[in-house]
Amino acid sequence: MKRFLIGSLAFIGAMSVLFVVGLIGLLVLASASGPTVPSNLVLELDLEDPLPEYVLSNSLSGAFGEEPTTVHDVVDALEKAGDDPRVKSLVARVGNPGSPAAAQEIRDAVKAFRAKGKKAVAYADTFGEQDNTTVGYYVASAFDEVYIQPSGDLNITGLTFETPFARDAFAKLGVTPRYHKRAEYKNAVNTYTEQGYNAPHREATERFTQSLFGQVVRGIAEDRKLTEDTVRGLIDRAPLFGQEAVDAKLVDGLRYRDEVMGTVKKDAGPGAELLYVHKYLERAGRPxxxxxxxxxxxxxxxxxxxxxxxxxxxxxxxxxxxxxxxxxxxxxxxxxxxxxxxxxxxxxxxxxxxxxxxxxxxxxxxxxxxxxxxxxxxxxxxxxxxxxxxxxxxxxxxxxxxxxxxxxxxxxxxxxxxxxxxxxxxxxxxxxxxxxxxxxxxxxxxxxxxxxxxxxxxxxxxxxxxxxxxxxxxxxxxxxxxxxxxxxxxxxxxxxxxxxxxxxxxxxxxxxxxxxxxxxxxxxxxxxxxxxxxxxxxxxxxxxxxxxxxxxxVSAQAPFSxxxxxxxxxxxxxxxxxxxxxxxxxxxxxxxxxxxx
Missing domain, CATH: 3.90.226.10 (2-enoyl-CoA Hydratase; Chain A, domain 1)
Structure with missing residues (x-):
């Protein structure tokens, strides 16, 4: 009986070892047979909404779906893809990429990608429809080609900064802002203590607005091979209807999404497949x-x-x-x-x-x-x-x-x-x-x-x-x-x-x-x-x-966002x-x- 028990335990132990080894083997096999990078690939990038700078290490977003693509993800993916012979081109839907600085980070990455002989195409259903999309178009202008659909327009009306001033409203409420600052340009408290721009506040805001606007104008002019005066004139005429944007050489044509996608896949060669930037990064790895x-x-x-x-x-x-x-x-x-x-x-x-x-x-x-x-x-x-x-x-x-x-x-x-x-x-x-x-x-x-x-x-x-x-x-x-x-x-x-x-x-x-x-x-x-x-x-x-x-x-707050x-x-x-x-x-x-x- 004792030998039987020992033999049974030994058999169970051996089978357990085999099970673990087999499980590890299956996991390795599954890993090895996971999604790969297609041999003929067009990268796809969604810039319809602003990209986050960083996802904190406490984020559960990956557990409930894919984590958002960050600015650095795009930079890394395009750097990796620029040296990857499987990647033939990039196609991006452009809407609201965020701030001018975020736009410049993306523009730099796109230009570096193009400098390695890869083609980049941008499209949008419209650059506008009642919204100011100056910075969105600023990003798109860094691509080889830009398209909007026939019903779209180009609402590049410039840059605007709006500052609310509520001193009189606080007075009516019986609230007295009692703030001190160093020094005269520290305008964070002016919303509470002023009813309009004071001289230093106006001076600083006008200067950085003009600086940003000049950067946008220069970038568009350089990329679309136009003069800065021409670009400023077009911005002052905006919003532009679709054909007006084409005639002004700001847009290369009026095409729907399916037409743009069909062309980029055809240009990439037989069997070309689309793959989002974040998926490419997962499969190809970072640089x-x-x-x-x-x-x-x-x-x-x-x-x-x-x-x-x-x-x-x-x-x-x-x-x-x-x-x-x-x-x-x-x-x-x-x-x-x-x-x-x-x-x-x-x-x-x-x-x-x-x-x-x-x-x-x-x-x-x-x-x-x-x-x-x-x-x-x-x-x-x-x-x-x-x-x-x-x-x-x-x-x-x-x-x-x-x-x-x-x-x-x-x-x-x-x-x-x-x-x-x-x-x-x-x-x-x-x-x-x-x-x-x-x-x-x-x-x-x-x-x-x-x-x-x-x-x-x-x-x-x-x-x-x-x-x-x-x-x-x-x-x-x-x-x-x-x-x-x-x-x-x-x-x-x-x-x-x-x-x-x-x-x-x-x-x-x-x-x-x-x-x-x-x-x-x-x-x-x-x-x-x-x-x-x-x-x-x-x-x-x-x-x-x-x-x-x-x-x-990091501190993880309760998940009732x-x-x-x-x-x-x-x-x-x-x-x-x-x-x-x-x-x-x-x-x-x-x-x-x-x-x-």
Whole structure:
């Protein structure tokens, strides 16, 4: 009996081993037989909606469908495809690619793809139908050919920035904005304290509008082989009907989608297949996957203390100082990392959190790891603060940056509540205990402390910026004062070092790491992308293995995104009216509302 049991157990064990081996074999076979890249391929790209800059490592979007294609995905895919003989061409539906800086990143990638002998065709059902699509067409003009369907039009009417001013509305409500700022161009609070553009606000806004508009006009003129005066004249005539756009040489023909697709597939040769860019990237792999390691760290969203945040299903992102600092720290401590590329796309936020990130940039450099910042749509105020100590700063011409300044304050709502018949009474201990309260104005002593805080932060910001940019302090202060610049003007003023995007940052990383320009490198994102199981564990409250792992993680909010957005909208309105708390000193530069789609 004993022998029988032992024999049975041995048989079961052997069968278990065979089962595991067989299962592994099936998995390997399944992996090997997965989708491959067709031998004759036309890449397809959807630019109907803006591309996100980055998907945080806590996102569950991949578990409920495909993750969104990011700006960097497009750059990587087109770089890979440019050297892939299976890829014959690119066809893209273009609508609203986002900001001018995002448009320039995509345009650069398309042009690099074409420079390798590959054809690129853009189409749209219409560039407009009541919407301004100037920047959308700006992207399309970088392609070899541009088509719209016969019923479409070309609504390239220029660029518009709209800024609401609500001082009188607040007065009617009985709400008093009590804000202080450094300096005169720091216009974040003007929405509350002014009823129109003051002189510095108008000057800065007109300058960066004209800078952006000039970039768009030059790009279209160059790509469509027209003069800048001609392009400006066509923009002033717009919207243009379809045949008018063809006659003006802005569009190559009036074709429906099926006609465009049929032609590009025919031109690619027999058996040509279409494959979306993100699918191609999954199957073909990214470029830069072997050789010395270059770390890529993202800092996306408003800067806040603590962890980076995002709804796990998507939505607005917050650049958590702890998370980004930990990612920079890990990259700096990794002996395999030769340099760090830091992608910043942020309008700023917390002074303290910005300084937390800046410190790790400084420490990485002290450890011998070059840091190269590449700026996205904006890297302003706190977004510039985190970047200013890098070895090199790269911006797109259309990046909005600078805004070296600070503001702080609160809304005094006592009269508002009196109108509603609500009376707040306060009992406090400590002379300045009510300093952050919205129920009472600042006392003279509190006002003096608030002004002193801004003086300290502004001096710190400008002093550090001058040191980081190796610029005399008085010159830096002349460029600061809270003023926003385009990347084009920032380069002329010495606030950035070069114009470009990811490829330019990578070239500088190799140079500063003393690697040959043609050396293969492995670009690795820090921190690594989390598995779905890890994200679910975090949602359930599980922490990392140690403080470093925990700091490098992100905060996964409850997956009720629609509800969260509604609650957040109500809270934001209340916060702006001072119903919750005093707003501490902020390195923040809210971008004006733009009509450039």
């Amino acid at each position: 830069h996957t072997s050789g010395d390691t270059i770390a890529l760290v993202y800092g996306v969203g408003g800067v806040s203390r603590g962890k980076s945040q995002s709804s796990p299903l998507g939505g607005e992102q917050v650049m958590g100082g702890d998370s980004v600092a930990a990612a920079l720290r890990k990259a700096a401590e990794d002996p395999h990392v030769k340099a760090i590329i830091f992608r910043v796309n942020s309008p700023g936020g917390s002074y303290v959190a910005s300084d937390t990130v800046r410190r790790e940039v400084q420490r990485a450099r002290d450890a011998g790891k070059p840091v190269i910042v590449t700026m996205g749509t904006y890297a302003a105020s706190g977004g510039y603060f985190v970047a200013m100590d890098a070895d090199r700063i790269v911006a797109q011409p259309g990046t909005l940056t600078g805004s070296i300044g600070v503001y702080a304050g609160k809304f005094v709502t006592q009269a508002f509540w009196e109108k509603l018949g609500v009376n707040f009474e306060t009992i406090s201990a400590g002379r300045n205990a009510t300093m952050n309260s919205s129920d009472a104005d600042f006392t003279p002593e509190q006002e003096a402390r608030a002004e002193a805080e801004l003086d300290f932060i502004y001096k710190d910001f400008t002093t550090r910026a001058a040191a980081g940019r190796k610029m005399p302090l008085d010159k830096l202060q002349g460029l600061a004062r809270g003023r926003v610049w385009t990347g084009e003007d920032a380069l002329a003023n010495g606030l950035v070092d070069a114009l470009g995007g990811y490829p330019k940052a990578l070239a500088l990383a190799k140079e500063l790491a003393k690697l040959p320009s043609d050396a293969p490198v492995h670009v690795e994102v820090y921190p690594r992308k989390k598995a779905t199981s890890e994200v679910l564990s975090e949602l359930l409250g599980q922490k990392g293995d140690n403080s470093e792992d925990d700091a490098a993680s 629609a509800l969260m957005k509604s609650v957040d909208a109500v809270y934001s309105l209340g916060a702006r009216m001072g119903l919750f708390e005093h707003q501490r000193a902020s390195l923040y530069s809210p971008m004006p509302r733009a009509s450039w789609e």
